[in-house]
Amino acid sequence: MIEQFTSVVFLTGFLASMIRMATPIVIVALGEMVTERSGIMNLGIEGIVWIGAFAGFATTILTGSYIWGFLVGGIVGILFGLIMSVVAVEFHGHQIVAGLGIWILCNGLSGLLNRSIFGISTERPTIVATLPTIPIPGLSNIPIIGETLFNQNIIVYLTILAVPLINFFFKEISWGLNIDAVGEQPRAADAAGLRVGVIRTLSACFGGFLAGIGGAYLPLALYSIYTNDISTGLGWMAIVVLVFGKWRPWGILGGALIFGAANALKWRLQNTDLPLPYQITLMLPYLVTLVMVIFFVRGGSGPSALAKPFVRSEN
Amino acid sequence: MKTPKAFLLLASLVVILALALNACAPAPAAPTEAPKAEPTKAPMTEPTEAPPAVEPPSEPFRVAMVLGCKIDDGDWCQAGYEGLEEAIKQFGDKIETTYTEDTTIPDMEKVMRDFATEGYDLIICHSSIAKEGIMNAAKDFPDTQFVWTDGDETLPNLAVVRSMTQEASYLAGLIAGKLTQSNVVGMVGAMDIPSTHRGYAGFEMGLKEANPDAKLLVNWTGDFVDLKGAKEATLSQIEAGADIIHGNGGSLNLGTLQGASEKNVLAIGAVRDQYNLAPSVVVTSVEWGFKKGFAMIIGEAMEGKLKVGDFYDLGLAEGAELSDYHDNASKVPDDVKALVEQKKKDILSGTLEIPNIESGS
DSSP states (O other): OHHHHHSHHHHHHHHHHHHHHHHHHHHHHHHHHHHHHTTOOOTTHHHHHHHHHHHHHHHHHHHOOHHHHHHHHHHHHHHHHHHHHIIIIISOOOHHHHHHHHHHHHHHHHHHHHHHHHOSOSSOOOOSSOOOEEEOTTGGGSTTHHHHHSEEEHHHHHHHHHHHHHHHHHHHOHHHHHHHHHHHOHHHHHHTTOOHHHHHHHHHHHHHHHHHHHHHHIIIIIISSOOTTTTTTHHHHHHHHHHHTTTOHHHHHHHHHHHHHHHHHHHHHHHSSOOOOHHHHHHHHHHHHHHHHHHHOOSOOOOTTTTOOOOSOOO | OOHHHHHHHHHHHHHHHHHHHHHHTTSOOOOSOSOTTOOSOOOBSOTTOOOOSSOOSSOOEEEEEEESSOTTSSSHHHHHHHHHHHHHHHHGGGEEEEEEOSOOHHHHHHHHHHHHHTTOSEEEEEOTTOHHHHHHHHHHOTTSEEEEETOSOOBTTEEEEEEOTHHHHHHHHHHHHHHOSSSEEEEEESOOOHHHHHHHHHHHHHHHHHOTTOEEEEEEOSSSSOHHHHHHHHHHHHHTTOSEEEEESSTTHHHHHHHHHHTTOEEEEEESOOGGGSTTTEEEEEEOSHHHHHHHHHHHHHTTOOOTTSEEEEOGGGTOEEOOOGGGGGGSOHHHHHHHHHHHHHHHHTSSOOOOOOOOO
């Protein structure tokens, strides 16, 4: 029994699966973190992930280029981030309603565009190969870790790099501090001369950009086809991980890895001789998330001005 | 203050646009697959289209199909739709067909009531979990004939189609047992419900018979569309040593077959001939028989001979089958093919009976 869990093949596969699951969650959650720390809550990222996935997929099919795929996915994401920020900043709209509106809009739009561009066909359009992996010389030969950490595609490396970079950005760079300022005390930030609207708009666009990239990652790097089901739930998962990680990059990474690990384990438990009903193993990721939230997430309230519109003067 | 007005305007705009687009999405473009040479109507896209004012002397038999997923999902709904197409091919302009796809379960009753009100003669509900909807609609429209796929209860105007997949699955199990080198075979299924459990039990029976040492790894994803999970499950089984993977139904098979094709591990599809989803690895598929089955049922309904209040069990004799090997024929040794043919004959002649096992306990 125990040897089933300690073999090199098992551990390699388990870690690889964990990273496959966690990468897109981290990408989307980092973007949403920037958006939320500026004071905008964009629940539309679930939809932006859908449309980003479709845009990236369609572009890569039509141009044959991964770079264009990710770029167009990101740009479409920016567009919807912009819509969100216009509602939030210009019209002081209700952000949760607007976010859900964007979700439903993108949801329908991606299915509609998929049909109108690719039609109905038994020959499902497929990307010839998923994003190639780039082994890092030397490191990729280490058993278990080498294969899973140092033989990945470019996006995984960039995501791992992005975590400390964004952390640094928020701790040390004045722009990052400004984002926190408008998310915590917009009135004080405004009085200090910061342009709250501009900062929030840019943050929402950045969040949309990463949500689009995270969406495009699914067909380009993982599944090579597009169906409406491949992106379902990624945005919501990112929001959960964001809260779980208390709006901090390392927390997000940790949360996504735990969720990825639980996910990887749920399939592997079914392959062992453990006499567990499959429904129990399927519950595992959610059970783990729940337990972690109950016991380890304390006092995690987001930015003070989250989802509160900033109105400069009340007359 | 102009804020609330502007916000209201924008919010309502977003909502209207969203709803409009969402409503558009499932409405299909005219099916391009329908054979062009046919003089018949391809399935209409607009279910609400009014019947022609002046009816031609011989009215066409009107059939409506309600589907819970997309007609090009590669699996369950595509199989159902192929049955509708097959009927069009066979009966030409004697029938008039329409369908709605991506119908949510709560909407199904409403959609079926609409079709019944519009005077459709036969309404096919291709969703096993829409029990409440189909029961309510069928009770309220006793003059309309209903067909329910994979249901468990009939009514005086409702016939139920059940896929008796155990027979074809048994044959697939034989192939898997003979082909495996590692003696480990994987099966990825959706939910452990009667229609999938029959296939699972049949597959296991065939596998053990062909190769008593073979071990069957079973993963259920708990969801019929979770192709992401199916792919992860497939990869985990391949790690655990499986060298043949059977995807047991649902559009999640897209993920299963893709995982197998990525690792170059032989695979067996299900529901319909899934060779084209992963041509390099799919040796055969367990067809559940909807293509021939629905055409047969529509034909019987046209003649007024639909067995309402009864079950249509689609076994090997009624349209279920093991798909062609296509270009992977060379991967199946001739003696295995001969064995499969022999067992198939035995089943059809009644000398071999595969038990119908619907649940694990």
